[in-house]
Amino acid sequence: MYQFNYHKPASLADAAAALAKNPDAKALGGGQSLIASMKLRLSQPSDLVDLSGIAELRGIKADGGGVTIGAMTRHAEVAASAEVKKAIPALAALAAGIGDRMVRNMGTLGGSLANNDPAADYPAAVLGLGATVNTNKRKIPADQFFKGMYETALEAGEIITSVTFPAPKKAAYVKFRNPASRYALVGVFVADTAGGPRVAVTGAGPGVFRVPEMEKALAAKFSPESVAGVKVKADGLNSDLHASAEYRAHLVTVMAKRAVAAAG
Amino acid sequence: MGDMNLIGASVKRKEDYRFLTGAGTYTDDVVLPQQTYAVFVRSPHAHAKLRAVRTDAAKKAPGVVGVFTGADTAAVGGLPCGWLITSKDGTPMKEPAHPILAKEKVRHVGDPVAIVIAETYAQARDAAELVDVDYEVLPAAVDVRDAVKPGAPAVHAEAPDNKCYVWGHGDAAAVDKAFKAAHHVTKLEFANNRLIPNAIEPRAANAVYSRADDSYTLYVANQNPHVERLLMTAFVLGLPEHKVRVVAPDVGGGFGSKIFLYAEDVVLTWASKQVNRPVKWTAERSESFMTDAHGRDHYTVAELALDKDGRFLAMRVHTLANLGAYLSTFASSVPTILYATLLAGQYTTPAIYAEVTGVFTNTTPVDAYRGAGRPEATYVVERLVETAARDLKMDPAEIRRRNFIRSFPYATPVGLTYDTGNYEKTLDAVLKLADVAGYAKRKEESAKKGLLRGIGYSCYIEACGLAPSNIAGALGARAGLFEAGEVRVHPTGKVTIFTGSHSHGQGHETTFAQVVADRLGIPIEDVDIQHGDTGKILFGMGTYGSRSLAVGGTAIVKALDKVVNKGKKIAAHLMEAAEADIEFKNGFFQVAGTDKKKAFAEIALTAYVPHNYPLDKLEPGLNENAFYDPTNFTYPAGSYVCEVEVDPETGVVRIDRFSAVDDFGNIVNPMIVEGQVHGGLAQGIGQALLEGCRYDPETGQLLTGTYQDYAMPRADDLPAYQVGTEKTPCTHNPLGVKGCGEAGAIGSPAAVMNAITDALGVRDVPMPATPQTVWRAIQAKR
Known part of the structure; x- marks a missing residue:
């Protein structure tokens, strides 16, 4: 790890100011990706602005039929939350399956979304549920938030404050894990929402994406058979040691089918 | 009392x-007065000429105590290899120099180029980035099959064809004759996948020189401190043996990878006198991946000749064994002496011939890893035997029974004399333990769930209790055992x-x-x-x-x-x-x-x-x-049965049942033995399903250099094992014991792969049988 300056502001305004002042500063959520990459000397921020001292970024509250979750809420807290389990059990289950126990006790919702790792789980839920990402500047609909590998709609100095998840009629997330890292090789979040069925896929491509053909088929009939025959094109999907684009494309269909079955 | x-x-x-x-004390826990810390500068290239190594900036960095390169250690000898293999044409194996810090060339990613020593670890790490190495990148020989092709880049000038040796073992003429007369020949061609050891404690060393009596002490995570000292003093540094003390305190796992004398241990010992301070180095996990001696990595063509009743007539095996960039301490013996001598397995195959080509490549050195040669031999024998049973439509247990060795002592055609054993007894016991009788019903139940169930056997033998020194010496060992x-x-x-x-x-x-x-x-x-x-x-x-x-x-x-x-x-x-x-x-x-x-x-x-x-x-x-000094090897043996369920939609293999019956002779502590079996099985199943070291075939970059890409077995990858033991005491040691540490890793890969190929109805699936690999095998069959 290289040297850096550490800041722990107590308010959102102070955090934004600290980030604005240093162009090479980085916001620190749970540090589950950033700290590891700094230890490997792959990342060299001049300043770390630790958001863990800002009370307003934490907590979970029921919100309409859904939930609003503070950006600094840990995965383990989401997994254990009675409100989340009641409103969106699939979201609690997703959080319970992120990484390992240590990652879940440290990692945060906002950190995961701002990082937008192509194999992260939360982006699938945010996109699959049609959630809204709230920042210190605006409200960003999920469909406009994710911009591809490690890219988001966040502007310099913009901080995620919370995410509002509307409750679906039913939903499920099914993940096929990379045998080594246990990240999602392919993860599919399906939800039957007020605005119609949504299918969001993580791990398979450079970033989370929806599958309109599957959504259309599910709108006609929300059943596993509806998606079983819908093939996803391998073009543009990730390809690595563990899974070719073809295999990933195949798994998208299988996982979608299993997610619909799990959603009931 | x-x-x-x-x-x-x-x-x-x-x-x-x-x-x-x-409360354990591992090498990294040892902190000595005036301790300094070392970081190695390592090659990022698989093969390159060193044009220049500039250390001026690093030497001036804060806290730096010393920076040394291959030029500074020019007077120090190279690392020795402890076993001489003689090629079938009578020439000794090629033994190119293995410098402790690279001199004219680097030959694998991670090859050490310089050591930077500083007051703190962080200072050493910072200064290491200031060492400026000018590389002229050369084409690399990576895959063992590519490396022996004409025109492949030569890793060492001394071996222009990259062949360290071409070793033959057994009676080739008798084998050829038997094949000509055979009713059936079963032939398989496969790789034995390369593994990275991954002991939980990374390698570490801490060397201190005492000016008071001109002596050295080396703390090192090592499996055999006297051998480390002997090799280092007599062959590399030329120090008086009695002036060097080697301490291997608590060591967190070895699996073979901590047997060897590594360059880092020698550099540290040498450097401790140069800086007149204790120098400590602990490998980062990435360094462990790159520089701990790897295991396995064979490419083999194997044939078994049978008569019409399924009796084995002869076996012929050709293996290309990847030795990596340099000869590690016992590298030459693992794919030869510890491999071909085990090809009789538990059977009376009368004629066996093996030819092994040891190959240099621009990869990390390969040496002994849990089982060392014997897992590779068992894989050859037991994949052949199971496939032959399928070819001849025989029951896999029956074909084994027809060929078991039943009278002891038994001299195999590959140089060993088994003192005792009862292979039918372990097979009978495992068939019962595994409830093979209930298999057909379980297969039906799996089919109802849309899953493919398969069953696989493996009856292994190993030669342990290394070793009668005179026999080992006659086979090329340069040490007593x-x-x-x-x-x-x-x-x-x-x-x-x-x-x-x-x-x-x-x-x-x-x-x-x-x-x-x-x-x-x-x-x-x-x-x-x-x-x-x-x-x-x-x-x-x-x-x-x-x-x-x-x-x-x-x-x-x-x-x-x-x-x-x-x-x-x-x-x-x-x-x-x-x-x-x-x-x-x-x-x-x-x-x-x-x-x-x-x-x-x-x-x-x-x-x-x-x-x-x-x-x-x-x-x-x-x-x-x-x-x-033992009068013979010991011969632990056992029978394993594995049952898998394969999800044909995803290619995921789940081991549903794994049953192991081992004959370790007398057992002193059954709980410890069972723990050893569990650990060995986990490593063998890891090889079969998960672990596979991969290099980029062009550049020689290590693609599986972290746990993100190298899959270690986790608890939920493994079943609850059913284990049992049978006992035929070793006849030539007073305890009647045979050894149990490697058995699980030796016997299990073949059992798993026999089960997977059975489930899929295919002849072969490469290891590791990852979901994608299995899915592809299913697609290819369709």
């Missing part, structure tokens, strides 16, 4: 209090044992203490086991090849016999009886046929307070040592 019947008791491990409460032990009886009757074996997870402190307490009839608490320090232990060849109890334990037993014999003399004197009339039993020296007896502790006290003592005939004191 001692605990009776300690042999065969599942005594809880004495060492676990220390390990489980964090005996073991040493010392029994120090203190005046109060407490006992300290000094053993040349080394425990790095095996539980010797318990098992050996059980043997000693049982033999002396004293409480196990009165016995302490010391190991891992050339300053304390008389000598030792260390721990590998499942040899510790069979060879190291026997050395202790022989020393115990001397203690008892001397005790009898003392007792005879005290009780005014003839020495021949003294019996030693349950901790007492007793005059036969009388109730006159003296406890062990009384005799010990008498030996150290020799007032009433035959001083004219007998030395005082009670301290004996012994060296033991």
Whole structure:
């Protein structure tokens, strides 16, 4: 790890100011990706602005039929939350399956979304549920938030404050894990929402994406058979040691089918 | 009074209090006065010329104590290889220099180029980035099949075709003749996948030089400190052996990878005198991936000739063995002596010929890894046998029964003489344990769920208890393979044992203490086991090849016999009886046929307070040592059955049942043995399903250099094992023990792969059988 300056502001305004002042500063959520990459000397921020001292970024509250979750809420807290389990059990289950126990006790919702790792789980839920990402500047609909590998709609100095998840009629997330890292090789979040069925896929491509053909088929009939025959094109999907684009494309269909079955 | 019947008791491990409460002392825990810290600058390229190594900026960096390169260590010798293999044309193997810091060229990613030593680890790390190395990148030889093609880049000028040796073993003419007359030939062609050891404790070393008496002490995570010292002093640094002490304290797993003398150990020892300060290095996990000697990596074409009744007539095996960029300490022997000699397996195959080409590549050196040659041999034999049974539509158990060796001793056509065994008994036991009778019903139930169920067998044999020194020497070993032990009886009757074996997870402190307490009839608490320090232990060849109890334990037993014999003399004197009339039993020296007896502790006290003592005939004191050189290898064997369920939609393989029945001869501590079997099975199943080291075939970059990409087995990848044992005691050591450390890793990969190929109805699936690999095999069949 290289040297850096550490800041722990107590308010959102102070955090934004600290980030604005240093162009090479980085916001620190749970540090589950950033700290590891700094230890490997792959990342060299001049300043770390630790958001863990800002009370307003934490907590979970029921919100309409859904939930609003503070950006600094840990995965383990989401997994254990009675409100989340009641409103969106699939979201609690997703959080319970992120990484390992240590990652879940440290990692945060906002950190995961701002990082937008192509194999992260939360982006699938945010996109699959049609959630809204709230920042210190605006409200960003999920469909406009994710911009591809490690890219988001966040502007310099913009901080995620919370995410509002509307409750679906039913939903499920099914993940096929990379045998080594246990990240999602392919993860599919399906939800039957007020605005119609949504299918969001993580791990398979450079970033989370929806599958309109599957959504259309599910709108006609929300059943596993509806998606079983819908093939996803391998073009543009990730390809690595563990899974070719073809295999990933195949798994998208299988996982979608299993997610619909799990959603009931 | 001692605990009776300690042999065969599942005594809880004495060492676990220390390990489980964090009271162990590992090499990285050793912090010496004036400690400095080292970081190695390593090649990012698989193959490159070193145009220049500029260290000026690094030397000026804050806290830097010293920076050294290959030019600075030019006078230091290269690392030796401990086993000479002679090619079939009679020429000795090629032994290119293995410098401790790269000189003109780097030959694999991670090859050390410079060492940077500083006051703190962070300063050393920062300064290491300032070492400016000018590389001229060369084409690399990576895959073993590519490396032997004409025109492949030469790793060493001394071996322009990249061949270290072409070694032949067995009667080629007899094999050819048998193949011509055969009813059927089963042929398979496959790789034995390359593995990265991944001990939980990374390699580490801490070297200190003493100006006061011109001596060195090296703390090092190592499995055999005396061998480390011998190789380093006699072959590399030219230091007087008695001026170097090597300490291998608590070591967190070795699996073979800590047998070897590594460049880092030598550089540190050398540098400690240059800077006149202790120098410590602990590998980062990425360094472990890049520089711990890897395992396996064979490419093999294997054929089995059979008659119409399924009797094996002959076997022919051609193997390309990847040795990596340099010859590691025992690299040459693993794919030859420890491999081809095991190709008879449990069977009476009358003619066997193996030809092994050892190949240099621009990859990390490859050497012994849990099983070392024997897993590769078992994989060849047991994949062939199972496939032959399918070819001939025979029951896989039946084809094995028809070919089992049934009379002992049995001399195989590949140079070993098995002393004892009962292969049918272990097979029968495992068939029962695995409920093979209920398999058909389980297969139906799986099919109802849309899953493919398969069953696979593997009946392995291994040669352990390395080794009769004269036989090993005739086969090219450049070292003896005996073991040493010392029994120090203190005046109060407490006992300290000094053993040349080394425990790095095996539980010797318990098992050996059980043997000693049982033999002396004293409480196990009165016995302490010391190991891992050339300053304390008389000598030792260390721990590998499942040899510790069979060879190291026997050395202790022989020393115990001397203690008892001397005790009898003392007792005879005290009780005014003839020495021949003294019996030693349950901790007492007793005059036969009388109730006159003296406890062990009384005799010990008498030996150290020799007032009433035959001083004219007998030395005082009670301290004996012994060296033991085995007369044969030991031959643990077993039968494994694996059942898998394959999800045809995803290619995921789940091991539903794994049953193992092993014959380890007599067992001292069944709990520890079962733990060893579990660990071995996890590693073997890891090889079959998960672990596969991959390099970019063009650039030689390590693609599986972190746990993100190298899949280690986790608890939920593994089933609840069913394990059992059968017993045919070893005939040539006094404990009747054979060794158990490697069995699981040797026997299990073939069982798993036989089960997967059965489930899929295909001839072969490459290891590791990852979901994608299995899915592709299913697609290819469709």
